[in-house]
Amino acid sequence: MNKHQKIKFEGDREGYCNICCNYSQLTRDHIPPQGCVRPTSLELRTLTQYITKSSTKATVSQSGLKMLSICGNCNNNLLGTKYDSELIEVSKKVDNMLRVQRELGLSLPDQINLIIKPQRLIRSVIGHILAGKLPIAGKPPISAPFPDALRNYFLDQSSNIPDQVEIYYWLYPSNKQIVISSLAIGSTVGEGFISGSCLLKFYPLAFWVVWDKPTSFPINFTKIPKDKVKGLDETCEIMIDLRNIPHLDYPEVPAEDQYIMSRQDSTFLAQPKKQKGFG
Numbered sequence: 001m002n003k004h005q006k007i008k009f010e011g012d013r014e015g016y017c018n019i020c021c022n023y024s025q026l027t028r029d030h031i032p033p034q035g036c037v038r039p040t041s042l043e044l045r046t047l048t049q050y051i052t053k054s055s056t057k058a059t060v061s062q063s064g065l066k067m068l069s070i071c072g073n074c075n076n077n078l079l080g081t082k083y084d085s086e087l088i089e090v091s092k093k094v095d096n097m098l099r100v101q102r103e104l105g106l107s108l109p110d111q112i113n114l115i116i117k118p119q120r121l122i123r124s125v126i127g128h129i130l131a132g133k134l135p136i137a138g139k140p141p142i143s144a145p146f147p148d149a150l151r152n153y154f155l156d157q158s159s160n161i162p163d164q165v166e167i168y169y170w171l172y173p174s175n176k177q178i179v180i181s182s183l184a185i186g187s188t189v190g191e192g193f194i195s196g197s198c199l200l201k202f203y204p205l206a207f208w209v210v211w212d213k214p215t216s217f218p219i220n221f222t223k224i225p226k227d228k229v230k231g232l233d234e235t236c237e238i239m240i241d242l243r244n245i246p247h248l249d250y251p252e253v254p255a256e257d258q259y260i261m262s263r264q265d266s267t268f269l270a271q272p273k274k275q276k277g278f279g
């Protein structure tokens with residue numbers, strides 16, 4: 001895809017599901033799910049168009065970021081029925097805590113602690129990331145160790161988060177929504193290379209799913225604990241740091257000593273439509 005091309009969100013109505021790889025009627029997935037953010041009028045760009053401030057007109061969507069990319073079973077029976085409610089609840093809790101503090105004029109604490117059901121939360125995050133690109137016409141999704149591991153984990157509800165996968169999260173106080181299903185990131189100062197990762201960011205949280213991270217590569221954020229939690233309804237406590245927040249463009253806009261590689265057709269950025277007169 002040329003960086004000046006407008007983005008497509010509508011492919012074929014039938015095709016291979018991005019999650020289960022079965023051929024069927026495709027359904028539209030809301031990224032993030034409705035209930036996390038209010039679907040509003042958004043301007044959609046690819047990451048490259050955003051970084052290069054491309055003059056190409058953004059694609060406008062009247063009701064949020066949606067992709068015709070997964071089958072009805074993955075969309076409704078798995079994401080919608082089993083997993084999204086946990087992501088929606090966690091997002092609302094964080095939003096409420098921040099809102100109450102602000103409305104009461106209180107200074108924010110250093111951190112907040114939350115009880116989550118990680119197996120449901122993570123499957124919701126991973127499902128929407130996998131849904132975040134248009135299927136290739138007439139072809140099943142490309143098989144590779146990282147996306148295969150994510151698909152298998154999502155589909156087998158008795159499985160645990162794969163050993164090579166870590167899920168980092170942080171507070172994301174921005175109205176830009178970002179979904180990137182393939183992002184490699186390397187260091188120019190010898191700290192190593194992450195060959196596979198994917199990202200979902202929307203107010204109030206960002207999630208970065210990282211494959212096979214070399215220990216030398218620095219990521220200074222908290223991870224979802226995964227060792228002891230197996231059952232869908234088992235819970236754990238997570239801490240959300242309200243002080244140590246990265247730059248809003250982290251990690252998709254690389255720092256000076258880093259470089260990224262991504263595919264044009266799998267990096268989407270949505271932001272509220274600008275008012276007339278503000279460029």
Ligand SMILES: [Zn+2]
Nearest residue numbers: 017020071074
């Ligand atoms: Zn499916």
